[in-house]
Amino acid sequence: MPLLRLSLVLLLLSPALCAQVAKPTLHEATLHEALLAAHADRAGDPGVATAFRHLAKTYGTPLYIYDQAHIRGQVDALHAAFAPRFSKLRILYAIKANTNPVVISLLKAKGLGAEVVSRGEIETALRVGYAGPEIMFTSSSKNPGEIQRAIELGAVLNVDSLDELGQVQAEARRQKKQARISFRINPGVDPHTIHQINTGIAESKFGLHLQDGIAFKAYEKAKGMPEIRIEGAHCHIGSQITETDGYVLTARKMLGLVKDLKEKLNIKLAFLDLGGGLGIPYEDGQTLMSPEDLAKALEPVWKEGVAAAGYEPTLWLEPGRFFVGGSGYLLTRVNTVKQTPLKTFVNVDAGFNTLMRPAMYKAYHRVRVIGKTKDPQLVDIAGDVCETGDILAEARMLPRAEAGDLVVILDAGAYGFSMASEYNARPMPAEVMVDGNKARVIRRRGTYPELFRNTERATPTKH
Ligand code: LLP
Numbered sequence: 001m002p003l004l005r006l007s008l009v010l011l012l013l014s015p016a017l018c019a020q021v022a023k024p025t026l027h028e029a030t031l032h033e034a035l036l037a038a039h040a041d042r043a044g045d046p047g048v049a050t051a052f053r054h055l056a057k058t059y060g061t062p063l064y065i066y067d068q069a070h071i072r073g074q075v076d077a078l079h080a081a082f083a084p085r086f087s088k089l090r091i092l093y094a095i096k097a098n099t100n101p102v103v104i105s106l107l108k109a110k111g112l113g114a115e116v117v118s119r120g121e122i123e124t125a126l127r128v129g130y131a132g133p134e135i136m137f138t139s140s141s142k143n144p145g146e147i148q149r150a151i152e153l154g155a156v157l158n159v160d161s162l163d164e165l166g167q168v169q170a171e172a173r174r175q176k177k178q179a180r181i182s183f184r185i186n187p188g189v190d191p192h193t194i195h196q197i198n199t200g201i202a203e204s205k206f207g208l209h210l211q212d213g214i215a216f217k218a219y220e221k222a223k224g225m226p227e228i229r230i231e232g233a234h235c236h237i238g239s240q241i242t243e244t245d246g247y248v249l250t251a252r253k254m255l256g257l258v259k260d261l262k263e264k265l266n267i268k269l270a271f272l273d274l275g276g277g278l279g280i281p282y283e284d285g286q287t288l289m290s291p292e293d294l295a296k297a298l299e300p301v302w303k304e305g306v307a308a309a310g311y312e313p314t315l316w317l318e319p320g321r322f323f324v325g326g327s328g329y330l331l332t333r334v335n336t337v338k339q340t341p342l343k344t345f346v347n348v349d350a351g352f353n354t355l356m357r358p359a360m361y362k363a364y365h366r367v368r369v370i371g372k373t374k375d376p377q378l379v380d381i382a383g384d385v386c387e388t389g390d391i392l393a394e395a396r397m398l399p400r401a402e403a404g405d406l407v408v409i410l411d412a413g414a415y416g417f418s419m420a421s422e423y424n425a426r427p428m429p430a431e432v433m434v435d436g437n438k439a440r441v442i443r444r445r446g447t448y449p450e451l452f453r454n455t456e457r458a459t460p461t462k463h
Pocket of ligand 1: 094097115138236238239240275276277278318319320321322357361414415419
């Protein structure tokens with residue numbers, strides 16, 4: 001395989017590099033190459049297997065592994081598609097996708113702002129060095145403490161209802177400050193994605209509907225409030241979107257609002273945020289819109305819309321999954337293999353407590369068996385949670401695996417660890433960041449004492 005051969009040649013040619021790259025040894029792939037090779041369905045190669053075994057031995061399983069180069073590459077790809085077409089552009093990272101501070105720092109270093117959905121995410125963003133004004137706070141149900149904190153920090157509050165607008169006004173008055181706001185708008189657009197992550201349709205709980213002038217009236221009301229500074233309009237129509245049509249329709253509707261606000265209320269917005277939601281390929285051979293496709297499709301609608309409005313707000317985008325999803329690998333070990341009259345189960349040491357997406361959304365994640373190529377079998381990869389629904393991958397033809405083998409689940413970088421839990425009293429997995437041939441722990445594995453960290457110490461009962 002060319003990559004491995006390339007690394008071998010480089011290592012042989014460069015004594016300096018040899019000194020740096022002590023592990024793995026010559027016949028092995030660098031860690032980064034091994035991750036790419038697993039993605040490209042070459043997880044059976046011995047050099048690739050050595051790299052994964054090294055990771056499993058050093059850090060244990062289940063283990064989240066992220067590839068730094070992938071994350072950076074995704075930001076560059078989005079930027080390359082949009083920056084030449086949209087001169088006023090700001091990109092934020094929706095940190096809920098992966099809240100590891102090291103991951104967020106990487107994205108911050110690339111110049112991205114932070115989109116957060118809770119007080120915990122606000123604190124996370126501050127911890128990695130974001131200033132309050134760089135933060136956008138979106139949630140359809142903010143508690144009073146969250147509203148207070150966001151106003152204190154000068155973050156943009158993405159207001160979701162008239163009720164919330166009143167609360168934000170009252171808190172701003174109390175703080176003798178102006179609250180910076182945008183409204184989250186429900187444009188009533190169906191981007192054709194998984195039901196649970198479809199957010200811009202009329203029946204969704206999110207946002208103020210464009211329909212019946214509801215959103216317009218909210219701006220009208222806010223305009224009369226001295227405690228409120230209107231900065232933008234926001235929408236987010238869903239997640240794992242694979243086609244451009246929904247975005248185009250949304251942009252058209254939102255730009256219509258921008259025009260109306262200017263013409264009828266003389267409100268000029270600093271930004272129009274079209275949300276996140278850019279899908280990634282989860283299946284081999286899957287084709288879906290690229291950032292380039294999306295930017296190209298939006299460009300004429302945007303130009304037309306801003307010409308009609310008579311000014312250009314900054315275009316904001318706030319993807320999460322697109323940046324981090326494909327960077328993540330969930331490495332897990334086979335505990336047992338069991339044949340039942342109906343199926344073969346490969347029972348691994350991760351479950352829906354580690355990666356919830358398959359159980360929750362019937363989401364498909366590719367699976368690779370490490371270091372094995374022979375004797376393909378139709379199997380279910382079953383988790384270690386005591387529930388029937390804990391199947392990580394269903395009906396897959398995979399090389400025969402046995403107890404002790406490693407299995408890697410791909411594209412687990414978004415909504416993987418961030419949705420994980422200690423259900424079944426299993427400590428949280430570790431997270432490791434790979435940079436070339438180096439790996440470092442960016443979150444240590446949870447411990448058994450941590451399972452009891454916030455509980456009262458129960459006294460053993462005597463019978
Ligand atoms: N902005 C807002 C307001 C959001 O609610 C979300 C995601 C995003 C941005 C980022 O969306 P992304 O670019 O990552 O698609 N747990 C689900 C996904 C839920 C997304 C929730 N909102 C999953 O595992 O597929």
